[in-house]
Amino acid sequence: MILDELNFAELYRQQMQQAGRTTKAPEHWDARAEKMAEVCANPQDPYLVQLQSKIDLRNASTLLDMGCGPGSVCLNLAGSLTRVWGVDYSRGMLEVAGRRAAAMGLQNVTLLNKSWEDDWTEIPECDIAVASRSTLVADLQQALIKLNNKARLRVYTTHTVATSFVDVAVQRAVGRPVVELPNYIFAVNILYQLGIHPKVDYIRGPNCQNKTESFEQFSESVSWSLGTLDDTELQRLFDFYQQKKRMGQVIVPPSRDWALVYWDKTQTL
Ligand SMILES: C[S@@+](CC[C@H](N)C(=O)[O-])C[C@H]1O[C@@H](n2cnc3c(N)ncnc32)[C@H](O)[C@@H]1O
Numbered sequence: 001m002i003l004d005e006l007n008f009a010e011l012y013r014q015q016m017q018q019a020g021r022t023t024k025a026p027e028h029w030d031a032r033a034e035k036m037a038e039v040c041a042n043p044q045d046p047y048l049v050q051l052q053s054k055i056d057l058r059n060a061s062t063l064l065d066m067g068c069g070p071g072s073v074c075l076n077l078a079g080s081l082t083r084v085w086g087v088d089y090s091r092g093m094l095e096v097a098g099r100r101a102a103a104m105g106l107q108n109v110t111l112l113n114k115s116w117e118d119d120w121t122e123i124p125e126c127d128i129a130v131a132s133r134s135t136l137v138a139d140l141q142q143a144l145i146k147l148n149n150k151a152r153l154r155v156y157t158t159h160t161v162a163t164s165f166v167d168v169a170v171q172r173a174v175g176r177p178v179v180e181l182p183n184y185i186f187a188v189n190i191l192y193q194l195g196i197h198p199k200v201d202y203i204r205g206p207n208c209q210n211k212t213e214s215f216e217q218f219s220e221s222v223s224w225s226l227g228t229l230d231d232t233e234l235q236r237l238f239d240f241y242q243q244k245k246r247m248g249q250v251i252v253p254p255s256r257d258w259a260l261v262y263w264d265k266t267q268t269l
Helices: 008-018 026-030 033-039 046-054 074-080 089-105 139-149 167-174 185-192 214-226 231-246
Strands: 062-066 083-088 107-114 126-131 151-158 199-203 259-266
Touching: 008 139, 026 089, 026 126, 033 046, 033 089, 033 231, 046 074, 046 151, 046 199, 046 259, 062 074, 062 139, 074 083, 074 089, 074 139, 083 089, 089 107, 126 139, 167 214, 167 231, 167 259, 185 259, 214 231
Parallel strands: 062 083, 062 126, 083 107, 126 151
Antiparallel strands: 151 259, 199 259
């Protein structure tokens, strides 16, 4: 079979390399923790509402939320479970998650400071394992195997549908080399090659970082993803923004779609 000649785990690593994507230090996320709590962890966030409606908690009493950030998934589901574990390599994110858990009066949340790459012996097996918007790791195959090994009943992972966080037209306008990242198709194929046949669903909705009402909001959201823009880049972005406004066009596509790649743990690796 021709497809078997392709090693998707390796293709994923190559795509990450081609994108010049180096593993981000936890400090990168520490700096984003407060803002993420505000914009992405809000229980009414359309992404979270949709994701949670698709997570089947039947017969489940424990949940592992890997790359939990400000506790977006585990805190909202803690009320329906006996115990939840939130794991993240960013201490800043865990601090925010801990503060939010206390404010919500939750007593059944354990937060662990670990990375995808660490030894996971300390992380308990849970009925449900989730990795939400936290799957852009250096080695996706290893990550999926580790997550699968910690789940008793079901595994839920989300991945981008698009191949870039910042619209390609915006990257071009700013003058940066266009960077494209591996999207959910890699996850589906890696799992297939591991002998797992996942289901795929889509979470569609507004991009929680996509504010374009004013240029300040727009440039802030672009530099959130691309890093600080220098004066020339900022001017180019401004020209792009003004031109789009003048022509009555949308600045960037208003939604960011996520693919939910999920499976039952009836299959062993
Ligand atoms: C976009 S946030 C998602 C947070 C949350 N799961 C959500 O859906 O709102 C990505 C999270 O993954 C964490 N992360 C990124 N790389 C990681 C790694 N190698 N090990 C552990 N956590 C990681 C970051 O610290 C951050 O909290």
